[in-house]
Amino acid sequence: MADSLYVPDPTAGDTLVQPWDEAFRAQRDVGLLIPINFHTVPWVSLRAACFGNGQYEDTSFQKCFSNLLAVGLRRFIVDTYWDASRSQWSLCPAQIPTASAAGSSSTVPVPAFTITSSLSSTSAGVTATVSKAGFPKRQDGSSDASSGSTRLSMESSSVPSPTSSSASGGSSRSGSSSSSSSATPAPSTSTSAPVQEGFLYQLGSYNCTSTITLNYLTGIFNDFLEATSTTTDASFTHLLLNIHAAASWQHPNEPAQQSSGDLLPQAAGNLLSNIMKGNLSEELYTPSKLADERANLRNSWNNVDPENKPRGGYYTVEGANGNDPSTEDGWPDEAYAQFSKYYRLIAIFGTIDPQMGGYNRSLDADTIFPSETISVQPDVSFSSSDSLNEGCLFDASDKTVTPQRNSSFAVAVVPPTLSVSSNPDLFSPIPAISNLTACGISPMLNHSLANTTADKNPLPYAAFTHSYLWSWAPGEPLNATDASISGATGNRCAAAYTEGAWPGRWHVVDCNTPLRVACQDPSSPYSWSISSHPKTYDSATNACASPSTFSVPHTPLENAHLLSAARAAPPLDRSNINTSSILINLNSMDVADCWVAEVNGTCPYLAPDDQDQTRIVVVPTVAAIIIFVVTALTFFVKCAANRRDDKRGRRRRMLEGWEYEGVPS
Numbered sequence: 084m085a086d087s088l089y090v091p092d093p094t095a096g097d098t099l100v101q102p103w104d105e106a107f108r109a110q111r112d113v114g115l116l117i118p119i120n121f122h123t124v125p126w127v128s129l130r131a132a133c134f135g136n137g138q139y140e141d142t143s144f145q146k147c148f149s150n151l152l153a154v155g156l157r158r159f160i161v162d163t164y165w166d167a168s169r170s171q172w173s174l175c176p177a178q179i180p181t182a183s184a185a186g187s188s189s190t191v192p193v194p195a196f197t198i199t200s201s202l203s204s205t206s207a208g209v210t211a212t213v214s215k216a217g218f219p220k221r222q223d224g225s226s227d228a229s230s231g232s233t234r235l236s237m238e239s240s241s242v243p244s245p246t247s248s249s250a251s252g253g254s255s256r257s258g259s260s261s262s263s264s265s266a267t268p269a270p271s272t273s274t275s276a277p278v279q280e281g282f283l284y285q286l287g288s289y290n291c292t293s294t295i296t297l298n299y300l301t302g303i304f305n306d307f308l309e310a311t312s313t314t315t316d317a318s319f320t321h322l323l324l325n326i327h328a329a330a331s332w333q334h335p336n337e338p339a340q341q342s343s344g345d346l347l348p349q350a351a352g353n354l355l356s357n358i359m360k361g362n363l364s365e366e367l368y369t370p371s372k373l374a375d376e377r378a379n380l381r382n383s384w385n386n387v388d389p390e391n392k393p394r395g396g397y398y399t400v401e402g403a404n405g406n407d408p409s410t411e412d413g414w415p416d417e418a419y420a421q422f423s424k425y426y427r428l429i430a431i432f433g434t435i436d437p438q439m440g441g442y443n444r445s446l447d448a449d450t451i452f453p454s455e456t457i458s459v460q461p462d463v464s465f466s467s468s469d470s471l472n473e474g475c476l477f478d479a480s481d482k483t484v485t486p487q488r489n490s491s492f493a494v495a496v497v498p499p500t501l502s503v504s505s506n507p508d509l510f511s512p513i514p515a516i517s518n519l520t521a522c523g524i525s526p527m528l529n530h531s532l533a534n535t536t537a538d539k540n541p542l543p544y545a546a547f548t549h550s551y552l553w554s555w556a557p558g559e560p561l562n563a564t565d566a567s568i569s570g571a572t573g574n575r576c577a578a579a580y581t582e583g584a585w586p587g588r589w590h591v592v593d594c595n596t597p598l599r600v601a602c603q604d605p606s607s608p609y610s611w612s613i614s615s616h617p618k619t620y621d622s623a624t625n626a627c628a629s630p631s632t633f634s635v636p637h638t639p640l641e642n643a644h645l646l647s648a649a650r651a652a653p654p655l656d657r658s659n660i661n662t663s664s665i666l667i668n669l670n671s672m673d674v675a676d677c678w679v680a681e682v683n684g685t686c687p688y689l690a691p692d693d694q695d696q697t698r699i700v701v702v703p704t705v706a707a708i709i710i711f712v713v714t715a716l717t718f719f720v721k722c723a724a725n726r727r728d729d730k731r732g733r734r735r736r737m738l739e740g741w742e743y744e745g746v747p748s
Contacts, residue, residue, distance in 0.1 A: 087306045087309075087310065088145060088149075088299075088302050088303040088305075088306045089149050089152065089303055089306035089307040089309075089310050090145060090146065090149050091146075091149040091150050091152065091153030091541075092146065092149075092150055092153075092541060094541060094542065095149070095150040095153035095154050095537075095541040095545065096153045098153075098154050098155075098509060098541070098542070098545035098548075098549075099153070099154065099155055099545075102555075102558060102559060102560055102561070103509075103549065103552075105560060105676055105678075106552055106554065106555040106559065106560060107155060107552060108315060108678075109554065109555070109560070109669070109678040110552060110553070110554040110555070111318065111417075112678065112679075112680070113554070113635050113636070113637050113669065113680055114417065114637045114638060115416060115417045115418040115422070116391070116392070116393055116394045116416045116417075116418055116637070117393075117394055117397065117416055117417070117637045117638055118393065118397050118398060118413060118414040118415065118416055118491075119319055119414050119415060119416065119417055119420060119429075120414040120491040120492045121397055121490055121491060121523075121638055122319070122417070122638070123490065123493075123520050123523055123524065123525050123551065123553065123638065123639050124157055124158050124321075124525055124551065125156065125158065125516065125520075125525055125526040125527070125528065125547065125548070125551050126158040126159070126160055126321075126323065126494055126525060126526070126527040126528065127151060127156050127158070127159055127160065127527075127528045127544070127547075128159075128160040128162075128527075128528060128529040128530075129147075129148065129151075129159055129160065129161055129162070129174075130160070130162045130529075131528060131529050131530050131531050132147065132151055132528070132531065132532075132536060132537050132544060133147035133148060133151075133536050133537060133538065134174075134536070135530075135531035135536055136536060137288050137289050137290060138290050138536075139174055139175045139176075139289055139290060139291040139292065139295045140283050140290060140291070140292050140295065141292050141294055141295055141299065143536075143538045144174070144295060144299075144300075144538070145299075145303060146537075146538040147536055147537045147538035148300065148303050148304075148537075149303060149307070150537045150538060150541035150544070151537050151541070151544055152304075152307045153541070154537075154541050154544050154545040154548050155545070155548040155549075156544065156547075156548055157318050157319070157320045157321065158320065158321040158322075158323070158525070159320075159321070159322055159323070160323045160325065160433065160527070160529070161174075161297070161300065161322055161323065161324055161325065162174070162176075162325045162327060163297050163324055163325065163326060163327065163355070164176055164177075164327045164328065164329035164339075165326070165327070165328050165329060165342060165347070165348060165439060165442075166178045166179060166329045167328070167329070167342055167346040167347075168180075168181050168332075169181055169293075170348070170350070170353055171296055171353075172296060172297040172298075172348075172353075172355065172358055173291075173295065173296050173297070173329055174295045174296060174297065174299075174300065175286070175289060175291035175292075175295055175329065176289055176327070176329060176330060176335070177286040177287060177289050177291065177329055177330045177331070177332055177335035178286075178329045178330065178331055178332045178335075179284060179286075179291060179293045179332065180284070180332040284332075286332055286335040287330075287334075287335030287336040288335070288336055289335060297355075297358050298358060298361065298362070301358065301359065301361065301362040301363055302362055304320075304322075304362070304363065304428075305362040305363055305366075308320075308363075308366050308427055308428070314687070314688060315688065317421060317422065317427065318421075318427070319417050319420065319421050319426075319427055319428070319429075320427055320428045320429075321428070321429055321430075321431065322359075322428065322429075322430045322431070323430075323431045323432075323433045323457065324355060324430060324431065324432055324433055324451065325433035325434045325435075326355075326432070326433070326434070326435040326436065326439045326442060327339065327436045327438070327439060328340070328341075328342045328436060328438035328439050338438070339436070339438045340438065341437075341438050342438055342439055342441065342442075343441050344441075347439075347441050347442055347443075348442060354446055354447055355430075355447050355450075355451060356446065356447035356449070356450035356451055359430050359450060359451065360450060363428055365425065366425070366426060366427040366428045367426065367428050367429070367430065367450065368415075368420055368424075368426035368427075368428065368429050369429075369449060369450050369451075370448060370449060370450070370451070370452050370453075371449040371450075372426075373414070373415075376415060377409060377410050377411065377413060378409050379407070379409065380400065380408040380409055380410060380413075381406065381407065381408055383415070383419075384413070384415050384416070384419050385408065387418075387419065387423070391418055391419070391423075393415075393416045393419070394416070394605070394608065394637065395605055395606040395607075395608075396484055396605075396606050396607050396608045397413070397484055397608060398410050398412050398413030398414070399411070399412055399413070400413070414491075429452060430450065430451045430452065431451065431452045431453075431454065431456050431457060432444060432447075432451055432452065432453055432454045433454055433457075434454070456492055457492050457494055458489075458491055458492050458493045458494065459494060459495070460474050460493055460494065460495040460524055462474045463495040463496075463519070463524065465498050465515060465518075468514065469498065469513075469514040469515035469518060470514070470518050471518055471519070471522055474495065474522070474524070475522035475523075475524075476488055476489070476490050476493060476522050476523040476524060476640060477521070477522050477523065477640055477643045477644070477647075479644070479647040479651075481609075482607060482609040482610045482644065483607070483609070484608065484609070490523030490524065490638070490640055492525075493523060493524045493525060494524065494525045494526075494527050495519060495524045495525075495526065495527060496527050496529060497515050497516060497519065497526045497527060497528055498515050499530050501513055501515060501516075501528075501530075501532065501547075503532045503533050503543045503546055503547070504533060504543070505533045505535065505540055505542065505543065506542060507533075507542055507543055507545075507546035508546075509542075509545060509546055509549050510549075510557040510558055511557070512549060512550040512552070512557065513546060513547060513550040516547060516550035516551055517550050517551070517553075520550075520551045520553050520639050521553060521587070521639050521642070521643055522639070522640075522643075523638070523639055523640040523643075526547075526551065528547060532544055532546075532547060553639040553642060554588070554589050554636070554642065555588060555589045555590070556580065556584075556585040556588035556589060556590050557585070559588070559589060559590045559591060560574070560577070560589075560590070560591045560671075560676070560678070561574050561590075561591045562574060562675075562676065563575050563591070563671050563675035563676050564675075572593050572594035572595050572620075572672065573593045574591040574592070574593070575591070575593070575594050575670055575671050575672045575675070576591070576592050576593070576594040576596075576620045576666070576669070576670045576671075576672070577589050577590070577591060577592065577635070577666075577667050577669040577670065577678070578590060578591075578592045578596075578598055578664035578665060578666050578667060579601065579636075579642070579645060579646065579649070579664065579665045579667050580663060580664055581646065581649040581650060581662070581663055581664060581665060582663050583663060586646055587642055587643065587645070587646040589667065589669070590664070592664065592666070594619065594620040594621065594670065594672060595619050595620075596619065596661065597617035597618060597619050597660060597661075598617050598618070598660075598661055598664055598665060598666040599613050599614050599615075599616075599617050599618075599626075599649075599652070599655070599660075599662070599665055599666065600613070600614035600617075600618050600623045600626040600627060600633055600665070600666050601613065601633070601634060601635070601636075601645055601649075601665050601666060601667045601668070602614060602626070602627035602628070602631035602632065602633060602634065603631055603632060603634035603641075603645075604630055604631050605630065605631075605632060605634075606630070608637070608638070608640075608641055608644075609640065609641060609644040610631075610644075611641075611644050611645045611647075611648040612627070612628070612631055612648055612652075613648055613649050613652035613665060614626035614627060615653075617655070617660045618666070620666060620670060620672075620682065621682065623666055623668070623682065624682055633668045633682070634667070634668050634680075635667040635668045635669045635680050636667070645665070645667075649665045668680050668681070668682065670682070670684070671686075673685050673686045674686035674688070
């Protein structure tokens with residue numbers, strides 16, 4: 084895409100090549116019928132990953148955010164600062180000086196900041212020119228005057244920022260004794276301080292450009308969503324917005340002043356909801372949409388083909404046997420929200436500093452979810468080996484989805500001492516991240532990894548991403564046997580280890596290998612049993628006693644319950660049968676390396692047609708991924724045609740022969 088703001092380094096993109104892209108895609112596909120609130124995906128603070136050195140500059144942030152997206156991160160904590168002097172939501176913790184602010188009184192001192200036209204990569208005190216890349220074409224004109232960043236409903240206080248927020252969240256800045264920048268005065272001696280586009284301002288501990296705004300972030304994000312609008316690359320994403328008031332430019336290291344009255348965002352274009360909708364309106368899933376769909380399941384989540392029905396047991400349904408079923412606690416699954424309705428993002432309020440307590444969030448209520456959406460796990464603690472001492476949501480004796488064992492948007496802060504090198508082994512998961520994920524809790528990273536930001540080195544953040552892969556064992560899935568060989572079934576089916584180095588993780592097996600079979604009660608996600616007799620894959624559907632069916636885990640907690648059931652199963656009396664693995668319902672028998680959760684399933688992507696395994700996407704809607712049958716593909720192609728008519732000419736990159744790299748799964 085020409086002039087795209089999404090510009091990751093090749094190093095970042097290379098971290099999701101085979102087998103990683105295939106593994107993550109298969110993991111995504113098996114969870115497409117699970118409500119989005121039960122997906123365990125890590126959160127990353129942009130303040131830690133991109134601004135840990137106090138550098139708030141367009142080009143470096145563009146590279147950093149692009150790299151984080153390219154390595155597979157999908158949930159971000161954004162700290163956004165209301166700059167009242169410019170009426171903008173900024174990512175910079177301090178206000179950018181303006182002529183009116185600095186020149187309003189003859190007693191105002193000469194601005195205590197530096198403006199220069201070049202940037203030294205080794206000096207934090209020198210300023211830089213701003214990237215001239217424009218904002219996305221679909222930017223809403225009503226939001227041009229506002230921008231900002233945000234944070235999560237958890238404190239990011241451990242971020243090694245020059246002015247980290249207090250644990251109480253009362254101020255976004257420390258009460259430093261330095262009330263102004265330590266930089267030399269600006270070249271001009273005038274008392275006015277006009278904002279200069281294209282320059283970096285040194286403001287105390289921060290170096291900020293005037294254009295490092297929330298609009299700029301959503302522009303990058305929009306181009307990422309466009310670049311990944313394919314059946315194989317699409318994913319559901321989250322932005323959590325922490326709200327702060329920017330410190331004054333005269334005293335950038337001191338707490339911000341209370342904002343009230345006319346100093347608060349009031350105009351329509353200044354609301355956070357307008358900023359989010361300016362670039363992302365078509366992709367944004369909102370509270371109002373959720374409320375409408377919950378109230379009428381018959382015409383929303385249930386109005387799909389039988390193969391696309393949401394999996395049962397994850398939320399309560401009122402009037403399930405009548406004509407008007409509804410739910411008060413349910414969320415849509417990813418297949419419906421993302422691949423049928425094309426929504427790929429939710430925005431959530433995080434913390435709000437007292438200085439911004441007067442901001443009227445009710446004006447954003449139809450667009451941005453409340454902070455209570457996130458379920459913070461305050462009692463999680465780690466041992467010296469990074470296993471969980473307490474807080475794990477897995478309980479082998481509790482197979483119900485109760486409030487006490489509910490992983491709905493559950494999140495916990497990871498230990499601040501993660502041992503990640505600058506050149507990590509991507510095949511060695513970070514224990515704390517893997518252990519949190521296996522417990523149904525999304526890890527939240529609020530400190531820089533390997534003492535670096537992602538624009539300088541994305542590899543530590545790629546290691547963080549790979550560590551939340553809960554399904555396949557490192558290095559899996561291995562390449563399938565050549566289909567041209569008559570009867571070849573090697574590496575075409577999947578099984579879960581019950582012992583060894585990776586218990587619970589999946590690996591490829593020959594489909595003709597007899598193994599015990601994983602059986603699940605469709606109405607109770609955590610109720611698993613193991614067949615008493617081994618079966619090969621093509622006969623596995625007959626191994627499970629009703630109401631259980633041959634199945635594959637769809638979430639980390641389901642996987643943990645399957646492992647528990649396998650370990651508790653009575654031993655076989657046949658010594659020639661492998662008991663260290665359990666057969667799960669996942670295969671690539673139709674097309675090599677295209678994994679489907681159906682014994683006779685059909686790969687929803689084109690088969691390989693060249694040596695470098697480049698594919699052409701032929702299914703315009705990603706909903707077809709979870710169907711795995713030809714009839715459903717036809718249905719969703721029709722939906723895509725309607726979508727093109729309804730979306731005001733929206734460009735969909737999956738159309739007209741768009742190519743993508745990697746193997747579909």
